Amino acid sequence: MKTNADTSLINQASPRPAMNNQISSQDSAIPVPTLAINRPPAITWHHLAMNEACVSAPALGSAKDAVTYKSDITYATGDRALAAFKEACKSYASSTIETGVGPDADQWLADQATEYVSLDVPADGHDHQLDIDIVPRLDGRAIAATDIVVEPDAHLTVTIRIDSPEGGAGLTGSRLRIVALDRSVVEIQQLQTLDQGWRHIDALGIVEADNARVHVDQLVLGSSEVTMGLSSDVRGYAARCDVDTRYLGQNATKIDFNYVLHQRGKQTQCTLIANGILTGHASKLLRGTIDLVHGCKGSVGRETETVLLTSEHAVNKTIPVILCDEEDVQGDHGATIGHINPAQMEYMQTRGLSIDRIEHLFVRSTLDYARAHVASDAARTSIDALAKRTIGESLDDDEEVIR
């Protein structure tokens, strides 16, 4: 896709965004700025409290050496890298790259980034790889900002591992923007296994040209507060974007998603799949928007969600939106939200499993799935550590599941 140049593709650097100087906690002596975040394209009744989230944005010191990049391609850092990304994008896209979190939060992440990297992925017949580790060892802030142009016919796999040691506190973040050009293929695999003292903000912006393929695979397993935005501008002919998110909410974890798939090109395909388990006092809000823009004839957008609530205290909120401004399209959504079937529960209880143990089994099954799904030893180690912390078990031994 070659379109008219437009320098507005890159959000222009600007002073810190306007933030509300509100006190986020009654106990706080110092006002902590807050960010309005994750506002979807179409809002609804305000009393439902689903139209946006609000996160505190404290000024934290940077956790040193917390963000590392590894790739088989030479990447650039700093201001020159940003300038290079802007230049590269000029020819390919014509609007700002949205990242789902909203402009203020997006700019805040960019401003607070502890590392910035820009990458231009060539089409040279190789499947290229970029590994981003956001793993703070000390309390503080660890935010990676990454911009990638994937050249026509190029292939790239991006893995993002967000992990923390047990204990400690701080904020991690990832702001990733990808321009996937004609016929390029991009695989994004993200794993988050933070401990409960850590919060995470994630912003992902994608632009897809003709016949581009982007697949996003997310495993959201840890942290006490997770805020994730994703926006994909599927503007190329027959481009495809698939988002598969699997999450686990334990204790009092708050998870907030805002995923927006804009289908602009003809014959585009998008899927948004979200599967999760909520235990304890965990809460989750998923805003999923399939936006079938005028002109996207022949496009198909699908959204499915399955939520298992294993506790009476868990809260699930969902707002699956389909916006349709085109006739020759198909948009579908399906959701199933429920508890363990009473018959299944009874069956397991008759075999000596307590309710706590049954809940534990469901948590473990999610962690087992994640462990089987990830590719690297480091990712498996992160999941093992999370399992030890949360269910007190190691996943690699087959210790008795039924005691």
Add this chain to the structure above:
Amino acid sequence: MSEQQKAQIDDVDRSMYDFKKSERGYERVSEGLTPDIVEEISAKKNEPTWMRDFRLKSLEIYNNMSVPDWGPSIDGLDMDHIVTYVKPNTDQKSDWEHVPDDIKDTFERLGIPQAERSYLAGVGAQYDSELVYHNVQDSVAGEGVVYSGIEEALHGEYADLIRSHFMHLVPPTDHKFAALHGAVWSGGSFVYVPAGVTLDFPLQSYFRLNAKGAGQFEHTLIIVEDDADLHFIEGCSAPKYNVANLHAGCVELYVGKRAHLRYSTIENWSKNMYNLNTKRAMVDEGGSIEWVSGSFGSHVSYLYPMSILKGRKSSCDFTGITFAGKGQDLDTGCKVVLAAPETSTSVQTKSLSKDGGVSTFRSGVTVTKAAEHANVSVSCQSLMLDDISRSDTIPAMDVRAEHVNVGHEASIGRIGDDMMYYLMSRGISESEASTMIVNGFANPVSKELPLEYAVEMNNLIKLEMEGAIG
């Protein structure tokens, strides 16, 4: 039956609704909304002090609330140019022969007296701001059923009942147009069905807004006591003007233990109407509310009947269809709050968009912590009939109870080529085929309507579909 008559509908078109009558001799308050106007309306009705104070308080609330920022634009609605009260030159009658000829002619053309004779247990007819006709069959009244104007009830033996229920389900603080309703409401019906009484035939209220640039703010209050059963039908229409008209009615329904209420509406306001209506039901243990809702008219609609299931094993069924054509932005749907164990809800909606119309399905399902073992099923299907129209679905779900099952499905698409091909290969014309498919799409809703309304709906669809192809 004259050719102009609509009853037993075999020849419906929009001209049946689009006729105007002179307002000569009618009382009109000044345009706009002021405390003086509110007091003037209250004084005309000789209301008790509490109601006058309630109106003034509602006006204060209205002035302090902002317009919704999440729905269709209502910029074209200028309250400074809306007349909130228009009284026709007659009082309420219980015999059609005593109703002034022009008003009687209006309702005859709409088929109301004929319907009353054919299959209704009682009828209320409102013309602009006041009821002009109200009647209930003796046999029904003999069972203790009360069906009267709500203002009449406010002054009679049910005054205390009205006071303890009026705008308690929909308080003026609910939203800006609930507050407006509280300030300037006029007309509407009161229904009381005693415990254990089942009405074999429906009651019907019909609301006709004839006055140009006016608002209609009728209030409907229905109390169905334990083990009772009622089907209530509501119809509405207006002629088209080149200025905005406003409808901000309010419906409050109380459904007792093991009682059942079906509330059917066919809304066919003219396309200059802002329809900002509020409907809400509270359902007690084992009770059930059924909403059947057809939205065809209005320029802009905000309409989301709400059900609060407060009693164990209470239930709600919502069946709705919305057809948005040229110049229409119809934001419709429902809200349900499941607030007791073993409650259940089934929502099934269909929407069609054509000729630049915008149809939005909006819902809110809240399963509170108390609603363990609740079941929810929501299905919304939308059909796009051309590429200049728009259809959105915005369903929200908030689930926080134990052992619940919530299922939701939505789809948006067009008429399938395979279906068209199949029908056309059997000699059916393209426009006929598309009309058949659309009627089939709407059938799950139309079959829930009283026969006359189902026929009317199918004819409206047929009319809307004319010229849809090619």
